[in-house]
Amino acid sequence: MPTIYFTVTNDLSYDQRMIRICTSLACDGYDVYLVGRKKADSVPLFKQHYKQKRLNCWFEKGKKFYIEYNIRLFIFLMLKKMDAICAIDLDTILPCYYISKLKHIKRVYDAHEYFSQQKEIISRPAIYRIWHRIEKRYLPKFSKGYTVGVCICNEFKKLYGVDYEVIRNVPLLKKNTENISTNGNEKIILYQGAVNEARGLEFLIPAMKNIHAVLHIYGDGNFMDQTRLLIQVNNLKGKVLIMGMLVPSKLEAITSEAYIGINFIENNGLNQYFSLANKFFDFIHAGIPQVTMQFPEYEKVNNEYNVALLINDLKSTAIEHAINTLLNDKTIYCDLQQNCLKARKVLNWQLEEIKLLAFYKRLFG
Numbered sequence: 001m002p003t004i005y006f007t008v009t010n011d012l013s014y015d016q017r018m019i020r021i022c023t024s025l026a027c028d029g030y031d032v033y034l035v036g037r038k039k040a041d042s043v044p045l046f047k048q049h050y051k052q053k054r055l056n057c058w059f060e061k062g063k064k065f066y067i068e069y070n071i072r073l074f075i076f077l078m079l080k081k082m083d084a085i086c087a088i089d090l091d092t093i094l095p096c097y098y099i100s101k102l103k104h105i106k107r108v109y110d111a112h113e114y115f116s117q118q119k120e121i122i123s124r125p126a127i128y129r130i131w132h133r134i135e136k137r138y139l140p141k142f143s144k145g146y147t148v149g150v151c152i153c154n155e156f157k158k159l160y161g162v163d164y165e166v167i168r169n170v171p172l173l174k175k176n177t178e179n180i181s182t183n184g185n186e187k188i189i190l191y192q193g194a195v196n197e198a199r200g201l202e203f204l205i206p207a208m209k210n211i212h213a214v215l216h217i218y219g220d221g222n223f224m225d226q227t228r229l230l231i232q233v234n235n236l237k238g239k240v241l242i243m244g245m246l247v248p249s250k251l252e253a254i255t256s257e258a259y260i261g262i263n264f265i266e267n268n269g270l271n272q273y274f275s276l277a278n279k280f281f282d283f284i285h286a287g288i289p290q291v292t293m294q295f296p297e298y299e300k301v302n303n304e305y306n307v308a309l310l311i312n313d314l315k316s317t318a319i320e321h322a323i324n325t326l327l328n329d330k331t332i333y334c335d336l337q338q339n340c341l342k343a344r345k346v347l348n349w350q351l352e353e354i355k356l357l358a359f360y361k362r363l364f365g
Contacts, residue, residue, distance in 0.1 A: 002083035002364050003031040006110075007073060007092040009066075012036040012052055013043050016248045016278055017112060017148075017169050018088065024353040025360060026050040035076065037069055043247065070095050084108060084363065090115040090131055093138050106363055109145035111164070114152050117271035119198035120222065136160075144363060146356075149297045151274035167356050169278040171252075171285045173348035187213040187327060190258035190288070192251060193279050195221035198272050200264025203314040205230040208240055210320045213259070213327060215240045218251060255282055260326050261290035263298075264314060276301075280308075285344045289336035291322040305343035307336055 004025065008018060018034055026032040032050035037057055045052050055072045059065040074095035077085070084106040087096035093109065100107035115121075116131040139160050146165040147153050153164050189211070195201065201223060208215050217227065217240065224242075231240045246254065255261070261283030265272040276297035283290040284307050292298050294310040302308050309322045309332075326333050 001029040001031060003033070003081065004084045004086060004360070005033045005035060005077060005080065005082045006086045006088060007077075007096055008034070008036045008088045009069060009091045010036050011039050011042040011054060012045060013247055014245065016171070019048070019248065020172065020349055020353070021110075021167075021356060022050040023048065024349075024356055028357050028360075030360065033080070033082075035073065046247070066091060074099065078102070084360075086110055087142070088112060090134055090139075093134065093142070097138055097141055106144070107142055108363065109139065109142035109162075109164075110167075111145065111147035111152055111156070113148070114155065114269075114271040114274055117269040117274075119266060119268045119272060120196070122269045123197075144359075146359060149274060149276035150300075151276075151296050155270065155274065165355060165359055167359075168276065168281070168347070168352055170281045170347045170349050170352050171344075173285070173344060173350055187259040188257065189213050189215045189260045189262060189323065190218070190255060190283075191215065191262045192218040192255065192282070193277065195219045195224050195227055197223050198266040198268050199223065200262075200266060200314045201227050202230060203316060204262060204264055204319060205236060205240055206234050207316040207319040207323070208236055209234060210316075211323050211327070213323070215262075216243050216254075216258070217241065218243045218246055218254065220245050252282070252286075255286045255288065258286070258288055260323060261286075261288045263290055263292040263308075264319075265293050265295065266314060267293075267295070281347055283308075284340045284347060287337050287340045287344075289326050289333055289340070291319070291326070301343075301347070305347075306339045307343050309336075 006018060006022060008015060012034060022032045022034050026049040034050055035053045038054035055076060057065060057068050059068050077095060077099045082105055085096045085100055086108040087093040088110050089112050096107060116135045121131055122128050140162060143162055146167045148169050150166055153166050156162050156164055231237060263277055263280050265275050267273055273295050280292060290308045292308045292310060294312050299310060302310060311318045311322050
């Protein structure tokens with residue numbers, strides 16, 4: 001079977017999408033390698049069905065990191081034999097493109113997000129110009145690819161003429177799915193994932209002053225210092241708790257014990273507006289009603305399955321009203337919870353991976 005290399009800039013342990021994709025392909029007989037980076041606080045790698053490699057870097061973030069990592073990744077890949085290479089987002093697209101040209105192999109692009117349209121990029125004109133130039137020049141050279149939602153797929157086709165497929169970030173459907181957790185006695189509101197700009201934390205944390213529950217934040221990112229400051233300024237120590245990073249298997253267990261899930265995104269850039277996050281489906285599979293945004297992808301799913309309360313903006317009053325509705329209205333809560341049970345029988349990786357395997361079968365046709 002063909003050998004496929006996948007390239008990311010994270011440390012591999014927390015990337016649920018890549019764990020699912022690489023596992024499915026490896027179990028289907030492909031020789032799969034996932035390459036990322038090793039950070040100072042990286043946990044030991046878990047044994048997987050596929051092979052893993054983390055590259056050491058001197059720099060941890062910023063322009064120097066991206067330059068160093070791309071050089072190290074290119075050198076590493078040059079010494080390997082492969083039949084195809086898949087770039088995950090723009091931050092690894094350059095070495096993947098030139099490796100594919102030099103080795104005369106197939107190349108694939110997997111857009112986990114609309115990378116150049118992230119808030120932290122579009123808010124800095126010089127940085128935006130660099131990433132947009134890379135996207136405009138190199139993305140059209142990847143004629144084969146897939147992304148997480150229809151909106152990004154359509155945007156890429158309009159701008160660059162590429163006809164990508166949609167492979168959503170849905171979890172594996174576990175056995176014994178007829179039962180939903182009772183969520184314990186304590187009503188925990190759960191934020192999980194990247195603690196980054198544009199995720200609504202500066203609006204959610206102040207809103208907690210008028211919400212009678214506790215907020216647990218699992219994750220890390222570029223907004224962590226501001227998050228700690230918001231907790232301090234709003235005098236919410238003990239009510240808003242930063243819980244750190246967890247590997248997916250442990251996070252799944254924590255999620256099932258929460259009462260309400262939070263998936264907030266600022267409408268600041270197309271990456272946010274077109275998003276369809278992992279956590280949205282994680283909450284569905286855990287049987288947890290959630291509060292999320294009335295953006296196209298979420299609205300489309302919710303219109304069909306009714307698993308969440310949608311809000312139009314991130315004003316504290318809107319956040320408070322939605323969360324307090326789920327806390328206090330048992331009828332609405334139970335209806336959404338039962339809808340999660342039905343939805344996860346359709347929105348699951350067992351069905352989604354059929355499209356993934358068909359894509360690679362056609363690629364190597």
